[in-house]
Amino acid sequence: MIRISDVSKSFVLHNQGSAVIPVMEGASLSVAPGECVALVGNSGAGKSTLMRMIYGNYLAGAGLIMVGDVDVARAEPREILTLRREVLGYVSQFLRVVPRVPTLEVVAEPVLAAGGSAEAGEARARELLARLNIPERLWSLSPTTFSGGEQQRVNIARGFAHGFPALLLDEPTASLDATNRAVVLELIAEAKARGAAIIGIFHDAEAREAVCDREIDVSGFTPARAA
Amino acid sequence: MTPLLSVQGVTKHYGARLGCGNVNFDLWPGEVMGIVGESGSGKSTLLSCLSGQLAPDAGKVVFDTRAEGPRDVLTMSEPERRMLARTDWAFVHQNARDGLRMGVSAGGNVGERLMAVGARNYADIRAQAIDWLGRVEITEDRVDDRPRAFSGGMQQRLQIARNLVTGPRLVFMDEPTGGLDVSVQARLLDLLRGLVREMGLSAVIVTHDLAVVRLLADRLMVMKGGHVVETGLTDQVLDDPQHGYTQLLVSSVLQV
Ligand SMILES: Nc1ncnc2c1ncn2[C@@H]1O[C@H](COP(=O)(O)OP(=O)(O)OP(=O)(O)O)[C@@H](O)[C@H]1O
Ligand SMILES: Nc1ncnc2c1ncn2[C@@H]1O[C@H](COP(=O)(O)OP(=O)(O)OP(=O)(O)O)[C@@H](O)[C@H]1O
Ligand SMILES: [Mg+2]
Ligand SMILES: [Mg+2]
Numbered sequence: 001m002i003r004i005s006d007v008s009k010s011f012v013l014h015n016q017g018s019a020v021i022p023v024m025e026g027a028s029l030s031v032a033p034g035e036c037v038a039l040v041g042n043s044g045a046g047k048s049t050l051m052r053m054i055y056g057n058y059l060a061g062a063g064l065i066m067v068g069d070v071d072v073a074r075a076e077p078r079e080i081l082t083l084r085r086e087v088l089g090y091v092s093q094f095l096r097v098v099p100r101v102p103t104l105e106v107v108a109e110p111v112l113a114a115g116g117s118a119e120a121g122e123a124r125a126r127e128l129l130a131r132l133n134i135p136e137r138l139w140s141l142s143p144t145t146f147s148g149g150e151q152q153r154v155n156i157a158r159g160f161a162h163g164f165p166a167l168l169l170d171e172p173t174a175s176l177d178a179t180n181r182a183v184v185l186e187l188i189a190e191a192k193a194r195g196a197a198i199i200g201i202f203h204d205a206e207a208r209e210a211v212c213d214r215e216i217d218v219s220g221f222t223p224a225r226a227a
Numbered sequence: 228m229t230p231l232l233s234v235q236g237v238t239k240h241y242g243a244r245l246g247c248g249n250v251n252f253d254l255w256p257g258e259v260m261g262i263v264g265e266s267g268s269g270k271s272t273l274l275s276c277l278s279g280q281l282a283p284d285a286g287k288v289v290f291d292t293r294a295e296g297p298r299d300v301l302t303m304s305e306p307e308r309r310m311l312a313r314t315d316w317a318f319v320h321q322n323a324r325d326g327l328r329m330g331v332s333a334g335g336n337v338g339e340r341l342m343a344v345g346a347r348n349y350a351d352i353r354a355q356a357i358d359w360l361g362r363v364e365i366t367e368d369r370v371d372d373r374p375r376a377f378s379g380g381m382q383q384r385l386q387i388a389r390n391l392v393t394g395p396r397l398v399f400m401d402e403p404t405g406g407l408d409v410s411v412q413a414r415l416l417d418l419l420r421g422l423v424r425e426m427g428l429s430a431v432i433v434t435h436d437l438a439v440v441r442l443l444a445d446r447l448m449v450m451k452g453g454h455v456v457e458t459g460l461t462d463q464v465l466d467d468p469q470h471g472y473t474q475l476l477v478s479s480v481l482q483v
Contacts, residue, residue, distance in 0.1 A: 014471030057462040059469065077446050077460045078255050098442050100417045
């Protein structure tokens with residue numbers, strides 16, 4: 001479902017003497033439907049960078065990034081937009097929402113974007129918010145005033161609302177209590193069971209062991225630093 | 228699928244000074260394109276050229292018309308272009324006063340657009356006007372007030388209602404949230420986002436506010452000195468800017 005081959009990436013900092021910072025070289029991996037693969041490696045190894053290149057919010061320098069039949073490294077913006085609506089979900093570390101939109105709508109939105117009905121979106125949103133222990137009295141409020149942990153759970157609910165065939169998870173269990181962490185692991189297991197291909201970053205080794213089938217050490221793709 | 232709007236080599240000079248130079252892009256149905264760039268970079272000039280308000284020196288602006296498919300807006304007759312401006316297009320001005328008739332009531336401002344496309348039944352027009360004022364959160368008891376009696380945010384919402392009542396397919400907006408305080412901006416954003424989704428609108432939005440762009444625009448175009456220096460998916464341009472100017476722009480604001 002996800003197949004990456006020979007991907008490289010450098011950042012060029014034009015306003016800092018045009019410094020070129022190579023951060024990745026020869027990255028290759030593939031993830032089959034129903035499989036969950038963990039990206040591991042030291043801080044700064046490039047885990048988030050690789051994930052962002054797959055989602056298309058970082059440009060790949062070279063290589064192939066196939067998600068389904070779309071090469072994200074070469075696709076037009078509108079092809080990536082369609083891919084993100086229908087095929088590829090991403091739970092980032094922070095929730096970004098339009099102010100004033102009620103939590104229920106924030107969570108239901110991906111269902112509508114993928115062509116689902118308003119009823120289906122709302123039903124799914126209710127189910128996920130309840131499972132993630134967001135008190136019902138908060139559902140009609142905008143999540144902008146929620147606590148950090150609550151926002152994170154809203155973000156996760158939103159990420160799992162539509163049944164994406166491919167999912168990217170950037171530290172979905174960070175700073176959650178044991179109960180909610182268990183719920184997130186269940187959601188991941190369910191997504192695998194329905195055939196989703198998942199790539200995750202988990203700093204928590206226990207979480208990783210519970211849901212991941214394999215680990216890929218991203219430091220293997222870190223370029224040798226020029227002296 | 229055909230692009231709703233295809234912009235090819237649009238160039239406009241003011242005397243010797245460049246307004247905007249060789250701008251190219253396709254806008255697809257349902258897409259929102261953001262345009263950012265420093266003051267004087269040519270954003271308003273470009274928007275005026277695209278919406279037929281200003282004749283560029285060179286280039287094509289091809290719009291996919293309902294009746295006849297893709298047509299170059301710039302070679303259309305003036306009446307044809309005016310008809311488009313009244314039906315399929317909407318233009319939300321930065322200054323609400325430029326987009327409203329200040330001497331006409333709020334209901335009249337909305338109704339006038341309907342009459343321009345042939346609506347004649349007074350009761351229907353009034354009902355539709357009230358419906359649209361409601362959608363932009365202006366209550367029925369204000370329908371007979373002049374825009375002068377409205378706050379800046381209300382005027383801006385009235386302008387949006389006036390523009391969207393005829394069910395346009397393409398909306399141009401020049402700094403739609405400029406000069407409004409942040410809570411009013413947030414309401415306007417929510418409103419625009421909802422309308423874009425429900426009506427399947429396409430939009431070209433000029434703004435200097437990167438947070439607005441992140442929430443509203445699918446794609447982003449960055450202008451400097453009349454030229455487009457970078458384009459791409461909005462989050463890609465903001466998170467991994469390639470051009471030095473964009474890097475400067477993104478790093479000079481607080482996290483968005
Ligand atoms: N937008 C950017 N501009 C410049 N350099 C960047 C950018 N994003 C990431 N980098 C650099 O790329 C390298 C990899 O960073 P990345 O965030 O992918 O690491 P990570 O493995 O996710 O680390 P952590 O575990 O700390 O989250 C780092 O050296 C980082 O400084
Ligand atoms: N009517 C005009 N006559 C002469 N020069 C003009 C005219 N309108 C704009 N210009 C010039 O064209 C350039 C682009 O102006 P434009 O209004 O398009 O910029 P902008 O990006 O919209 O700026 P702002 O963010 O300040 O609104 C500027 O150098 C401006 O001075
Ligand atoms: Mg990271
Ligand atoms: Mg301007």
